[in-house]
Amino acid sequence: MNTAPPLSPTPRSTIRRSSSRARTDRADLYAVLDAGLVGHLGVVLDGAPVVLPTGYGRRGNTVYLHGSSGAATLRAAAAGAPVCFTVTLVDGVVYARSAFHHSMNYRCAVVHGIPRLLTDPTERLLALESITEHLAPGSWSATRRPGPKELAGTAVLALDLTEASVKVRTGPPNDDDRDLLAADDPDPVWAGVLPLRTVAGEPEPCPLLPARTPVPARVRNRAAQLAGRDVG
């Protein structure tokens, strides 16, 4: 995997707060993007920010976004406006001995850039495949591909990942020395991490599906991947 150039190449993509949490390896960026399900896309409309959740896909150093070609945020992004695309995974609640040091364990990728509106039919299909496969691996080849009318109503954008940063917090709370009591304190304040993760429940078949249609491997594998289990 080609992971050059380095992360955080510009002032606005350089992490200043809690900079010890900054990652510098582009592979960490890809890992966070690949692990997330939705990102939050920010654009400026009439001078004010608008932040909306969206699915996405990744191929190499590019993130793909899509949406209705009539949506105001997509239209602005397609017209050359700068965007910020952020993917956050919450990994745990950090309980500290003080209110101040309560925190979360998380992985967060922030991408800055001006997206490119895709017009080439082949590139558009590859991008849509990437978005579909990111959400539901295996679905692109198992389901009907987009038709001309669906394609005409969809804006597909490519966002280069060059200007990006990654911040990761792991581990126990960073309490002040003054809050760390003697080891023989009979009633210490509990501190530690409550780990969180996203899991899948049992697949819920569409009511219009013929009874006893088996749940395909792609859906079962998706559930297993979310659980972090090896799907072989």
Place this chain on the structure above:
Amino acid sequence: MNTAPPLSPTPRSTIRRSSSRARTDRADLYAVLDAGLVGHLGVVLDGAPVVLPTGYGRRGNTVYLHGSSGAATLRAAAAGAPVCFTVTLVDGVVYARSAFHHSMNYRCAVVHGIPRLLTDPTERLLALESITEHLAPGSWSATRRPGPKELAGTAVLALDLTEASVKVRTGPPNDDDRDLLAADDPDPVWAGVLPLRTVAGEPEPCPLLPARTPVPARVRNRAAQLAGRDVG
């Protein structure tokens, strides 16, 4: 609960895409905000959007945000810049019979406004209590309160919830009629929902905690709440 005024009172807070998913009851807004752990705060810096994840709290019709008083996004928001604050919960992967109709089930709250920088010490403490309790219920009274130095370095913002919208998708895929095959098709494309939820694992005690310190009820209850279980 006072849930007036209605949601989506302005053009930019009025949902246009898939408007059947828009909720109009302010109680739905509160429910989404109360169920989320992190939100994504968007501000405009040097003409470009910046979107960063952050914890938050809610009291009545106000969301509270906080952060280092030195952070550029907080400084901009505190100086009267418009912000957008978005909380998204992903509830499931929607598998359709076409790539186009693949989707997610989700709950999403979007708030627009200009935050107010809190200066009153009592109001600041109430806001910080709300933020701490949102993340870790019970922790405010169980742990050391913020001291003068910690308070001096923290910016606390209040964002009014008047201009907000809520969008919720639930249920099976919305497939085209052409993709709904006859009930006797021997090999139909599976369609349905893979439900997702966030669960907590076993609490991980801080290594500096005396051995055998019991996990308090507030942490065990947090895990149970995340699992959607009744904690009595």
